[in-house]
Amino acid sequence: MKLHTTFRVGGPADVFAEPENEDELRELISSCEGTGTPFIVIGHGSNLLFGDGGFRGTVICLGKAFSEVRVEGNVLYAKAGALLSQAANAALENGLAGMEFASGIPGSVGGALCMNAGAYGGEIKDILEEALILEADGTMCTVYADELELGYRTSNIPVLGRIVLAARFRLTPGSQEEIGAKMKELNAKRKEKQPLEYPSAGSTFKRPEGYFAGKLIEDAGLKGFTVGGAQVSEKHAGFVINRGDATAKDIMDLIREVQRRVKERFGVDLETEVKTAGEFL
Numbered sequence: 001m002k003l004h005t006t007f008r009v010g011g012p013a014d015v016f017a018e019p020e021n022e023d024e025l026r027e028l029i030s031s032c033e034g035t036g037t038p039f040i041v042i043g044h045g046s047n048l049l050f051g052d053g054g055f056r057g058t059v060i061c062l063g064k065a066f067s068e069v070r071v072e073g074n075v076l077y078a079k080a081g082a083l084l085s086q087a088a089n090a091a092l093e094n095g096l097a098g099m100e101f102a103s104g105i106p107g108s109v110g111g112a113l114c115m116n117a118g119a120y121g122g123e124i125k126d127i128l129e130e131a132l133i134l135e136a137d138g139t140m141c142t143v144y145a146d147e148l149e150l151g152y153r154t155s156n157i158p159v160l161g162r163i164v165l166a167a168r169f170r171l172t173p174g175s176q177e178e179i180g181a182k183m184k185e186l187n188a189k190r191k192e193k194q195p196l197e198y199p200s201a202g203s204t205f206k207r208p209e210g211y212f213a214g215k216l217i218e219d220a221g222l223k224g225f226t227v228g229g230a231q232v233s234e235k236h237a238g239f240v241i242n243r244g245d246a247t248a249k250d251i252m253d254l255i256r257e258v259q260r261r262v263k264e265r266f267g268v269d270l271e272t273e274v275k276t277a278g279e280f281l
């Protein structure tokens with residue numbers, strides 16, 4: 001799975017499948033459920049850490065066949081496998097404002113809805129109108145944004161076993177020049193402050209109420225701290241990075257040590273944004 005995640009770690013899955021359409025997706029899921037085979041649905045793999053032992057079951061990737069993006073007036077429609085950067089660029093090309101914050105988030109539309117992705121003061125819930133959802137019982141339905149219980153890096157999508165198929169974002173007409181300038185400004189900030197040159201899963205920890213995760217980690221003396229090939233970024237302590245030869249175990253051990261030391265020093269529990277899957281050796 002190191003080939004399909006931005007951390008660039010993880011062992012092999014028993015089966016890796018990329019359905020061509022919604023019907024194939026439903027058939028795959030039905031087959032897995034019928035045989036009792038564990039399965040997981042992924043997009044760009046930007047918020048996932050697969051174990052070194054791989055995944056005993058089927059990994060279903062919503063890839064190229066689920067990457068359509070189109071604009072209908074002030075509404076941007078994007079399938080679940082489309083990259084957020086792709087959607088944000090389409091908004092720019094059509095003079096639609098509101099999605100600038102998402103232009104540098106390294107994830108897919110489906111994943112962004114699952115965790116209500118956000119950056120620089122913007123969140124998916126601010127612009128989402130509705131989503132096309134595959135329910136746990138196999139039915140497809142359109143769900144309004146306020147029915148998804150979108151909160152800080154959370155939604156009811158994974159809780160209810162839902163799968164995002166597509167989303168519609170309500171945006172605002174604006175100056176293409178101003179939208180482009182805002183995107184350049186935010187992406188310059190990312191490049192300056194985040195370790196984009198190394199494989200990672202983006203921000204590793206959620207922001208604890210009343211604190212900033214990166215500052216807590218830095219104040220605990222952990223900036224640059226390493227376990228094997230995994231490191232707390234020297235550029236931004238809120239990021240755990242793969243220096244090039246990390247294993248999933250290195251990353252997991254590092255995350256746990258950071259959590260332990262921050263709890264010991266400040267009494268604060270750091271919760272991960274990154275989700276785990278598969279077998280950790």
